[in-house]
Amino acid sequence: MDVANINKLFEENLTVVNLGLESFAENLNNEGVKTVQVQWKPPAGGNMEIAELLDKMDSIKAKVDVDAANKKAAEIINNGKPTVVDISTAGKAIPGMRKNLFLHAGPPVEWERMSGPTRGAVIGGLVYEGLAGTYEEAEKMAASGEIDFEPCHHHATVGPMAGIVTYSMPVWVLENKAYGNKAYATLNEGLGKVLRYGAYGDDVIAKLKWMESDLAPILKAALKLHGELDMKNIIAQILQMGDEGHNRNRAGTSIVIRELAPYLVQLDVEKEKLVKVFEFLNANDHFFLNLSMPSAKCIIDAAAGIEGSTIVTTMARNGTDFGIRMSCTGDQWFTAPAPMVDGLYLPGYSADDAAPDIGDSTITETVGIGGFAMAAAPAIVKFVGGTPKDALNVTTRMYEITETENKIFQIPALDFRGTPTGIDVLKIIETGILPAVNTGIAHKKPGIGMVGAGLVKPPEKCFNDAFKAFVEKYS
Amino acid sequence: MDVANINKLFEENLTVVNLGLESFAENLNNEGVKTVQVQWKPPAGGNMEIAELLDKMDSIKAKVDVDAANKKAAEIINNGKPTVVDISTAGKAIPGMRKNLFLHAGPPVEWERMSGPTRGAVIGGLVYEGLAGTYEEAEKMAASGEIDFEPCHHHATVGPMAGIVTYSMPVWVLENKAYGNKAYATLNEGLGKVLRYGAYGDDVIAKLKWMESDLAPILKAALKLHGELDMKNIIAQILQMGDEGHNRNRAGTSIVIRELAPYLVQLDVEKEKLVKVFEFLNANDHFFLNLSMPSAKCIIDAAAGIEGSTIVTTMARNGTDFGIRMSCTGDQWFTAPAPMVDGLYLPGYSADDAAPDIGDSTITETVGIGGFAMAAAPAIVKFVGGTPKDALNVTTRMYEITETENKIFQIPALDFRGTPTGIDVLKIIETGILPAVNTGIAHKKPGIGMVGAGLVKPPEKCFNDAFKAFVEKYS
Numbered sequence: 001m002d003v004a005n006i007n008k009l010f011e012e013n014l015t016v017v018n019l020g021l022e023s024f025a026e027n028l029n030n031e032g033v034k035t036v037q038v039q040w041k042p043p044a045g046g047n048m049e050i051a052e053l054l055d056k057m058d059s060i061k062a063k064v065d066v067d068a069a070n071k072k073a074a075e076i077i078n079n080g081k082p083t084v085v086d087i088s089t090a091g092k093a094i095p096g097m098r099k100n101l102f103l104h105a106g107p108p109v110e111w112e113r114m115s116g117p118t119r120g121a122v123i124g125g126l127v128y129e130g131l132a133g134t135y136e137e138a139e140k141m142a143a144s145g146e147i148d149f150e151p152c153h154h155h156a157t158v159g160p161m162a163g164i165v166t167y168s169m170p171v172w173v174l175e176n177k178a179y180g181n182k183a184y185a186t187l188n189e190g191l192g193k194v195l196r197y198g199a200y201g202d203d204v205i206a207k208l209k210w211m212e213s214d215l216a217p218i219l220k221a222a223l224k225l226h227g228e229l230d231m232k233n234i235i236a237q238i239l240q241m242g243d244e245g246h247n248r249n250r251a252g253t254s255i256v257i258r259e260l261a262p263y264l265v266q267l268d269v270e271k272e273k274l275v276k277v278f279e280f281l282n283a284n285d286h287f288f289l290n291l292s293m294p295s296a297k298c299i300i301d302a303a304a305g306i307e308g309s310t311i312v313t314t315m316a317r318n319g320t321d322f323g324i325r326m327s328c329t330g331d332q333w334f335t336a337p338a339p340m341v342d343g344l345y346l347p348g349y350s351a352d353d354a355a356p357d358i359g360d361s362t363i364t365e366t367v368g369i370g371g372f373a374m375a376a377a378p379a380i381v382k383f384v385g386g387t388p389k390d391a392l393n394v395t396t397r398m399y400e401i402t403e404t405e406n407k408i409f410q411i412p413a414l415d416f417r418g419t420p421t422g423i424d425v426l427k428i429i430e431t432g433i434l435p436a437v438n439t440g441i442a443h444k445k446p447g448i449g450m451v452g453a454g455l456v457k458p459p460e461k462c463f464n465d466a467f468k469a470f471v472e473k474y475s
Numbered sequence: 476m477d478v479a480n481i482n483k484l485f486e487e488n489l490t491v492v493n494l495g496l497e498s499f500a501e502n503l504n505n506e507g508v509k510t511v512q513v514q515w516k517p518p519a520g521g522n523m524e525i526a527e528l529l530d531k532m533d534s535i536k537a538k539v540d541v542d543a544a545n546k547k548a549a550e551i552i553n554n555g556k557p558t559v560v561d562i563s564t565a566g567k568a569i570p571g572m573r574k575n576l577f578l579h580a581g582p583p584v585e586w587e588r589m590s591g592p593t594r595g596a597v598i599g600g601l602v603y604e605g606l607a608g609t610y611e612e613a614e615k616m617a618a619s620g621e622i623d624f625e626p627c628h629h630h631a632t633v634g635p636m637a638g639i640v641t642y643s644m645p646v647w648v649l650e651n652k653a654y655g656n657k658a659y660a661t662l663n664e665g666l667g668k669v670l671r672y673g674a675y676g677d678d679v680i681a682k683l684k685w686m687e688s689d690l691a692p693i694l695k696a697a698l699k700l701h702g703e704l705d706m707k708n709i710i711a712q713i714l715q716m717g718d719e720g721h722n723r724n725r726a727g728t729s730i731v732i733r734e735l736a737p738y739l740v741q742l743d744v745e746k747e748k749l750v751k752v753f754e755f756l757n758a759n760d761h762f763f764l765n766l767s768m769p770s771a772k773c774i775i776d777a778a779a780g781i782e783g784s785t786i787v788t789t790m791a792r793n794g795t796d797f798g799i800r801m802s803c804t805g806d807q808w809f810t811a812p813a814p815m816v817d818g819l820y821l822p823g824y825s826a827d828d829a830a831p832d833i834g835d836s837t838i839t840e841t842v843g844i845g846g847f848a849m850a851a852a853p854a855i856v857k858f859v860g861g862t863p864k865d866a867l868n869v870t871t872r873m874y875e876i877t878e879t880e881n882k883i884f885q886i887p888a889l890d891f892r893g894t895p896t897g898i899d900v901l902k903i904i905e906t907g908i909l910p911a912v913n914t915g916i917a918h919k920k921p922g923i924g925m926v927g928a929g930l931v932k933p934p935e936k937c938f939n940d941a942f943k944a945f946v947e948k949y950s
Contacts (some may be wrong), residue, residue, distance in 0.1 A: 047535035144478050240854035241717040242887070251716050254729035261736050262753035266746060269858050278737035379715035412853035412863050413719070413888055 010271065021368060024131040033358040045432045047419075050464055051443040052472045054429065056158025060474045061192015068424070073327050074404035074422040075312075076248045077367055080299030081177040084229035084291065087220035089212075091167040094155050094184050098167065099129070101150040102193030105163025106318025111143050115338075117198025120446030121162035122147070124200025128208050129166050135200060135447075153314055153325075154303065158360035161196035162319070169208070170216030172291060174231065176298040183187055183298035185291070187211055187219070190284040191450060198355070198444045199449035210276075218269055229256070231295040235369060236287070236408045239419070244377035246294035246361055246370030247384055247438045247453055252288030257281050269331050277395040293360065294467050296367040303422075306332045310470055311403060312366055312423040315435065317462030319358035319442065324462045325427055329473065334466040336459035341441045344385045355444040355455045362437050368406040370397045371436035371455070376411045376419075384438045384453045394436040394455075395420065401427040425470065429461045508550015520907045525763025525939055529948045529949040531903065535949045540806055541901070544783035548802050549879035549897040552786075552842055555774030556652040557803065559766065560660075563694035564687075566642040569630050569659050573642065574604070578627040580638025580835040581793025582808040586618050590813075592673025592830050595921030596637035597622070597673025603683050604641050610675060610922075628789055628800075631776065633768045633835035636671035636917055637794070644683070645691030647766060651773040658773035660766070662694070663685055665759040666925060672829070672917045674924035685751075693744055694754050700738040705733070706770040711883045712842060713763070714894070719852035720767035721836055721845030722859055722913045722928055727763030732756050768835065771842040778897075780805045786878060787841055787898040790910065790933060792831035794917065799937045801900055805946065809941040811934035816916045817862045827942035830919040832931045837912050843881040843896030846911035846930070847873045851886045851894075859913045859928045869911040869930075870895065876902040876910065900945065905936045 044050030090097050097103075103127055104118055114122070125136040126147070132138035141147060152159045159165055171184045189207060191201040223229070235257055241251030257278070281287055304313040309327035316323055323335040338356035345351070364370030365376060367442070374380060375395035378388035395411065398420035405418030423435050434457050441452040520523030535541070565572050572578075577600055579593055589597070598613040601622070606615035616622060627634045634640050646659045664682060670675040698704070707731055716726030732753075739749060756762055779788040784802035791798055798810040813831035820826070839845030849855060850870035853863035870886065873895035880893030898910050909932050916927040 017723055149613070192622050242715050251726060251729070254733055257736065258732045258753075260731055260755045261732065262757060265749045265753060271741060274740045275737050276739060278733075282733045282737060381887075390889055412856075415863055 003153035003175055009317075010162035010401070031224050038343055040168065044429055044464075049462065050429060050467065053468060054104050056471055056475055057101065060471065062475050063306040064306050064373045065098065068423060069306050069328065070311055070403045070422070073303040073306050073309045073311040076179070076303040077422050078404065078407045079178045080232070080302060080367070082183070082231040082295035082298045083175050083177050084172055084223065085175045087170055087223060088167045088173050088214050089167070089216075090165050090171050090184070090186070092101040093171055093173050094157055094165070096155055098348035099131075100146060101148045101167070103155055103163065104149055104155055104318055105157065105161065105340075105358060106148075106316045106462070107161045107321050107323030108151055109318045110149065113320050113357060115355050116445045117358060118162045118319050120151075120200050120448070121195045123446060124195045124208075125164045125166040125205055127198045127200065128205050129168055140279045149368075151318075153316055154331075156182055156297070157237075158185060158316075159196065160188070160289055160293060161241075161358050161359040162198055163320040163442060164195060168212055168273060170212055172292045172294055176299050176302055179302040181298055181301050183294040184299065185294040185297070186289045188284060188290040189217060190280065191286060193449045196359075197440070197449040200447055209357055214273050215277055215280065216274065218267060218299065219260065221267050222260045222263040222349055225266055226260055230260065230293060235292060235295060235409065239369070239373055239376040239409055240412055242262065242377050242379055243288075244370055244373040244380060244438075246289070246364040247440065248377045248380040249288035249292065252292060253281065253285050253471060256291065258287060273296050273334050280444030281453055287360065287389060291345070292369065293363055294361040296369065299367045300363065302426060308424040308474070310466075312425060312435070315360065315362040315366055315437070316360045317357045319355045322459050324355060324458070324466060326466045326470065327398075329469050332469065334462045334469065336461035336465075337382075337418070339456055339459055340437055341456045342385070343441055343452045343453040345441070345452035346450065349443070349451035353443050355442045357437075357439060358442055359368045359439065361439065365435055365437055366423060368402070368419035371438045372402070372421070373409065373411060373419045373437065374436070375413055378413075384455055387456065397433060398436055400431050401433050423464050425466045429467045434458050434463070497564045498932075516725050521936065521940075522939065525904060525942065528943060529944055531950055532901075539783040539897045539949050541783050541785060544803065544907075545786055545878045546901060547745050547867065548778040548781050548786040551654070551778040552774055553879065553882045554653045554708070555777060557658070557706040557770035557773045558650050558652050558708060559647055559698065560650045561648040562645055562691050564642070564691075565632075565640050565646050565649050565659070565661070566644055568648050569632055569640070571630055574606075575621060576625060576642070578630055578632055578634065578638065579624055579793055580636065580833060581791045581813075582632045582796050582810045583624075583626055583800030584793045584795050585624065588795050590830050590833060591920045592917035593639070593794050594831060595638045595673030595675050595923070596639035596670045597624075598921060599670045599679055600639045600641045602675065603680050604643055621655070624812055626791070627835055628791055629806075630659070631657055631772070633772045633838050634661060634671065635663070635764055635768060635789075635836045636834040636915060637673055637890070638835050639670060641915060642724075643687055645687055647769055648770045648851070649773050651777055654777040656773055656776050658769040658776065660769040660772070662691060663765040664757065665758060665764045666761060668924045670917070671834075672919050672924040674797045675922055679928065689748050690752055690755065691727035693739065693742060693748065694735065696724055697738040700741055702736055704734065706766060707883055708714060710767060710770060711881065711885065714844070714851040714884055715887055717852050717854055719845055719848040720764075720915075721764070721839040722915065723852045723855040724763035724767065724768075725760040728756065728760050731766065734801045734871045764836065767844065768838055769840040771844065773851050775838065776843045777803055778823060783949070785900040785941075787900060790837040790841055790898075790912070791835045792832045792837065795828045797832060797934050797937055799933070799941060801941045801945065804944050806940065807944065809942075809944065811936035814931055814934055815913060816914055816927075816929040816931045817860070818916055818927045819858070820916070820927035823927065824918070824926035828918050828926045830917045832912075832914060833917055834914060836914065840910055841898060841911055843877070843884050843894035846913045847877070847896070847944060848884065849911070850888055850896045853888075855913065859930055861930065872908060873911055875906050876908050900938050900941045904942045909933050909935065909938070
């Protein structure tokens with residue numbers, strides 16, 4: 001560029017593209033110069049250790065076809081065909097389940113480090129199972145070592161919030177018809193004082209008992225008459241009806257009710273019991289969450305253990321730690337302290353009451369629904385905060401860290417574009433963009449329950465550690 | 476502007492704002508010049524007669540407070556509280572109903588000028604009522620003068636498509652709790668071969684008989700146990716669930732099912748009958764249309780007859796004529812030939828099979844739902860054609876011809892902005908923008924049924940004539 005051209009440049013109206021510090025652009029804006037701020041972070045967020053490991057990627061890719069491995073994982077996710085095949089109990093259906101085994105959400109955690117809501121749900125679960133007579137006794141028993149604690153995720157299971165699953169609890173049984181693997185989740189208890197938010201009073205236990213004695217057997221019988229539920233089809237529909245399958249499930253719950261209703265009324269069940277079932281379902285818009293979660297679980301489990309694949313196969317929290325797993329490293333967890341949630345609080349509660357991020361429901365985001373499909377559910381912002389524009393932006397941003405666009409789960413408002421699907425650890429490292437998650441918020445103390453809902457950023461460390469393990473494995 | 480400045484102008488990159496003929500902008504575009512085409516039409520669309528009448532508006536407004544009158548109409552629409560209070564029959568509930576009176580959609584029309592689908596529905600209705608033994612006999616009777624034909628709208632009633640309402644048909648009874656007026660509509664028959672689309676075979680009649688003998692009494696009894704249905708609340712909800720209440724009603728239908736289910740199962744009814752009711756409801760996503768329509772009707776009827784108000788209180792078609800009514804001119808119709816619909820056709824059908832625009836369902840648009848709320852229902856384009864962006868644009872454009880934004884009906888994707896509500900004839904004349912309507916398409920011959928769905932532009936003449944009547948009345 002010669003001097004004449006440079007002079008010409010200064011005669012023209014400038015439009016400046018700014019990378020990095022936003023204050024540069026702000027100064028120019030103040031002078032009346034048009035600027036475009038690029039949302040850019042240095043690779044690895046400026047983390048030198050990670051940046052150096054990134055330099056090894058060329059030599060790794062010469063040995064391992066990471067792109068092909070991730071394509072394969074994405075294809076498996078897209079092919080997944082989650083189907084509700086039965087309702088059973090945890091004891092009968094879940095592999096490895098036993099009476100003194102309590103499953104919990106998130107990565108492994110021992111009693112000593114357990115969060116308030118998880119402890120509350122364990123205490124309630126012990127009384128529900130009749131293993132303890134009082135809540136005090138239950139607390140002692142939980143601390144005694146008599147009870148084994150293992151993640152739901154180690155048993156093809158997912159649990160919302162505390163995610164406590166005990167032997168007698170009814171569970172949805174799902175099968176991924178494309179790959180044959182199964183997944184399990186309890187039935188959703190509704191909102192308010194419920195075990196999954198760490199509440200454990202007698203009303204909580206009584207409802208769990210009713211779910212075991214009435215709700216589950218009645219739904220199981222209706223499901224048998226109806227036949228299997230094609231969850232892939234139903235989830236595709238709810239994305240056209242303002243749900244995203246994680247914190248907004250009103251359409252999904254409605255579809256399950258209307259699908260099962262003609263069969264529920266065929267059963268030989270006392271009228272009063274049937275009325276209570278319909279009333280419970282109609283009063284509980286989150287009923288569908290415990291179907292969208294195991295749907296996601298059985299889709300993503302088929303993509304685990306692919307050599308060379310950096311696709312995230314688990315994101316889960318226990319109120320103490322946030323943990324992820326990656327396809328190529330199989331069962332290995334990468335954890336970091338669970339973050340706090342930025343959200344809206346129920347009347348009478350504030351951020352001071354909140355437990356850190358908790359629950360397996362982030363499994364939805366791993367298959368392109370939940371936070372990744374928020375653009376399909378703009379009304380969700382009334383529950384989790386923000387504006388509809390934010391919801392749209394969240395989805396749009398997630399395309400940058402995902403391997404593919406979903407073939408079946410589509411967003412009408414984005415011209416039926418497939419949802420961003422298959423979270424790639426490598427892309428997270430390269431872009432510095434973290435997966436978007438929306439979630440409920442539990443009280444930090446045992447025995448209380450839900451206090452709000454909001455958005456949360458997973459800890460960078462989980463993804464950095466997964467990346468380090470990947471580099472170590474393939475260097 | 477001196478010569479130096481003009482020369483400077485030609486040195487700069489031009490951005491041209493073009494009004495009027497789009498070809499000017501296209502030529503510039505071809506030369507690489509950026510252009511912005513302004514969607515502008517001359518006042519009254521260049522119609523000299525109307526333009527001259529527009530000149531009288533200042534003197535009219537000096538005598539009549541049109542703005543205040545339209546504000547009052549808008550307030551009445553916003554205050555409306557449509558509520559389902561009962562299910563009855565047309566003969567018992569609708570004022571002025573008698574055995575030889577057949578109500579039809581749209582403005583008045585005699586047998587000789589009736590469209591194919593309307594004739595088909597009349598023939599079916601005569602056999603359904605037992606007034607004729609065969610379809611041939613029915614056709615003769617319809618032409619004989621023995622049967623009186625009047626618009627649904629003259630009886631506080633609305634009917635989708637042909638809109639034929641006969642004495643024995645069950646009807647929803649709605650009350651506008653804010654103003655005490657009532658509205659009526661039949662129960663929706665489902666899709667496929669149905670009377671409202673002009674089909675009249677024995678299967679059509681058998682279904683109508685079942686609706687009379689089983690469906691309506693069962694729903695009536697459940698409704699009585701449940702209590703009144705607050706339609707304002709339900710319509711607000713469905714706009715957050717991807718429905719717009721005219722051609723997309725999946726969420727609305729789902730909500731009605733889940734609301735009534737706990738009461739349906741309490742009834743003393745044979746299981747088989749209850750099963751059939753639930754199956755029918757679950758298989759018919761348009762069931763809610765016959766609730767959104769009378770909801771709109773009882774909202775807007777309260778805004779009729781306001782001195783000086785140019786708000787549209789009726790838009791309706793009978794497959795022959797499109798007719799509107801305006802608040803200040805009360806019961807007077809302004810009609811023009813019904814236009815053809817631009818839409819998507821069912822397999823095996825094309826535009827050659829289509830009847831002109833038909834049905835009272837355009838009542839939804841008069842209160843800010845239906846076509847006016849399409850931005851809330853982007854998935855509707857799979858049914859009526861176009862893209863989600865078109866759906867958004869339709870709603871956005873309607874703000875230019877409406878008096879207010881709805882206080883309760885909101886569009887999440889537009890940051891919960893109230894839907895464009897209260898169509899103003901004056902604004903239509905001034906802007907040249909016509910109300911957006913989406914609709915089903917009936918076969919032009921009697922006896923066949925639905926062939927598609929799409930978008931339609933009401934004839935300009937209706938609004939021009941209403942405006943002329945307004946000027947004449949107040950000059």
